Amino acid sequence: MSDLTPHPETFADNTRIAVSSKSEPIANQKPRSDDGTIILHWLTAFSMVASLLTGLRISADGQFTTWAKALDKLLPVGEIWTWHFAASAALFFCTISYFIYVRRAVLGERNSSHRLRTLTSPTTYRLRLRAINVALHWFAYGAIIVLSISGTILYFGYGGLFVTLHKALAWAMLFYIGIHTITHFLYGGVSQLLRLFRPQQLLANKGAKPWPLLLATIIGLILLSSLYALDLTTRATVVVAKVSTPPTVDGKLDDTIWDKVAAITVETHQGANLGDSGSSSVFLKAVRTDKKIYFAFRWQDPTRSLMRSPTIKKSEGWYVMSKGGGVADVVDYYEDKFAVLFSHTDKYGGGGSTFLGDKPLAAYPKSPHGRGLHYTQDGRIMDMWQWKSSRGGMLGHMDDMYFGPPKKPTEKQLSGNKRYAGGYEADPGAAIYEYNYIADGPNGYNSPVRLKRLPLDLTAMRYQLGSIPANANGSNTEASQWWMTNENSIPYDTGLDATIPLGTILPSSLNIHDYHGDRADLTARARWKDGYWTLEVSRKLDTKSPYDMGFHKGTRVYLWVSVFDHNQTRHTRHQRPIQLDIE
Numbered sequence: 046m047s048d049l050t051p052h053p054e055t056f057a058d059n060t061r062i063a064v065s066s067k068s069e070p071i072a073n074q075k076p077r078s079d080d081g082t083i084i085l086h087w088l089t090a091f092s093m094v095a096s097l098l099t100g101l102r103i104s105a106d107g108q109f110t111t112w113a114k115a116l117d118k119l120l121p122v123g124e125i126w127t128w129h130f131a132a133s134a135a136l137f138f139c140t141i142s143y144f145i146y147v148r149r150a151v152l153g154e155r156n157s158s159h160r161l162r163t164l165t166s167p168t169t170y171r172l173r174l175r176a177i178n179v180a181l182h183w184f185a186y187g188a189i190i191v192l193s194i195s196g197t198i199l200y201f202g203y204g205g206l207f208v209t210l211h212k213a214l215a216w217a218m219l220f221y222i223g224i225h226t227i228t229h230f231l232y233g234g235v236s237q238l239l240r241l242f243r244p245q246q247l248l249a250n251k252g253a254k255p256w257p258l259l260l261a262t263i264i265g266l267i268l269l270s271s272l273y274a275l276d277l278t279t280r281a282t283v284v285v286a287k288v289s290t291p292p293t294v295d296g297k298l299d300d301t302i303w304d305k306v307a308a309i310t311v312e313t314h315q316g317a318n319l320g321d322s323g324s325s326s327v328f329l330k331a332v333r334t335d336k337k338i339y340f341a342f343r344w345q346d347p348t349r350s351l352m353r354s355p356t357i358k359k360s361e362g363w364y365v366m367s368k369g370g371g372v373a374d375v376v377d378y379y380e381d382k383f384a385v386l387f388s389h390t391d392k393y394g395g396g397g398s399t400f401l402g403d404k405p406l407a408a409y410p411k412s413p414h415g416r417g418l419h420y421t422q423d424g425r426i427m428d429m430w431q432w433k434s435s436r437g438g439m440l441g442h443m444d445d446m447y448f449g450p451p452k453k454p455t456e457k458q459l460s461g462n463k464r465y466a467g468g469y470e471a472d473p474g475a476a477i478y479e480y481n482y483i484a485d486g487p488n489g490y491n492s493p494v495r496l497k498r499l500p501l502d503l504t505a506m507r508y509q510l511g512s513i514p515a516n517a518n519g520s521n522t523e524a525s526q527w528w529m530t531n532e533n534s535i536p537y538d539t540g541l542d543a544t545i546p547l548g549t550i551l552p553s554s555l556n557i558h559d560y561h562g563d564r565a566d567l568t569a570r571a572r573w574k575d576g577y578w579t580l581e582v583s584r585k586l587d588t589k590s591p592y593d594m595g596f597h598k599g600t601r602v603y604l605w606v607s608v609f610d611h612n613q614t615r616h617t618r619h620q621r622p623i624q625l626d627i628e
Contacts, residue, residue, distance in 0.1 A: 101116060108317050145265065294568055405418055
């Protein structure tokens, strides 16, 4: 937005003058810019830098990101999403306001496209630099428009090529800032750069309209407010209809009651796997009785994955097959999962629970994978349900968990020998599962692990596992079960281990306990067929637990859903909350 075009008060040789109160020219005045341009320029600059830095932090969370991760130490940490959207909104406001300001003040000549002709014709060095800057300005305008459009598409849940386009333009804008500054310096030295710190009153141009900055600001704010209002009023809403006969929780959705209630579909993206797309559409609907609420979910997942970090026998001992277990970032051999997060607030970043960066809590341990933590800053408890296919998920369970204030770390967590998860915790009580291996700290996943149990009958276990996929992206057969129970396993025995052949693969999930306490509040059934998981969940409307969301008529409830395709933490996401309208 800097002005390289000589104003009416500038001589042909670019010597600036000013007009005194007696209308006498003062020669050799240092370059200045009108106050409106200076205000909009610096507001744009700050918004752009904030948007780029927060955007790069979000990008650094990507599975295959390299450049943004290289800047990790320079990028902001914490609740980034709100700042990113606020900066992007401010940038949109500046763009709209600037175009209106230029039009009302008749300043279009400063960036007129006819100045680009000097790029291909003989001219002076300074005129060529001015043309280059005009070209850079038009590139910036176009990039901001495309960034706004692609960012809006991402905000509505679509990923794919739009993610790539958004990232590429963000990097281009980062380089633009440097090139833009250099060309201005070459044009007029330090004095040219400092003109944006030397305001002067806007000169009256022929045809100019009154109050250009004031009206540009008002119109920009009206448009921005209108878009925000449109966002709030067009959110997906699930109407929780009251029914007298509840559906059967079996994962089939064949109850007639489901045909009578409306469903919504939410696009989620930027997860891992999912046929390399990282995206999954999630269909959901809900009903309630006087005592319980029932949810139906269906989401795209090309594979039925139950192999949560299986172990394989080698000559040195038993090894965990998955990679990344030591840093809680497995993306190969893992189970499918699905999560639902409930909140009374609709803040960005999943109700204000997502904090990015290696160490978002300065006084606490860093996240093991360096990607961030889930917690709340205001003491809130956010109810989170997580379905885990091999850890009780196929046996009728869904883990009842929550996001709350950051937990005080233990000694093992402080030393790095155990994962620190911020405010992500299970509800009080116990779960059905535990793991069949003991790894000595994060580095223990790179060496042989100690098993807790072995199959009672290896032949029967192999039959239970079914056909083992050739790689981590394969699908487990419909009847396969990748867990051991008390009935089909025994405590580890060295003699029995000696009879097990090398290359044998065993499941690592032990479903040997019972759910009880708050953690046992959910009943769920899931089925996979033709590239889709279908999940039905039920729970009491109000469990009276401080860790659970109460579903009462008239209560404002927001939810977010996440799909995990055989990965540990790289789930899909969507930014716009889903509203529950409880009848």
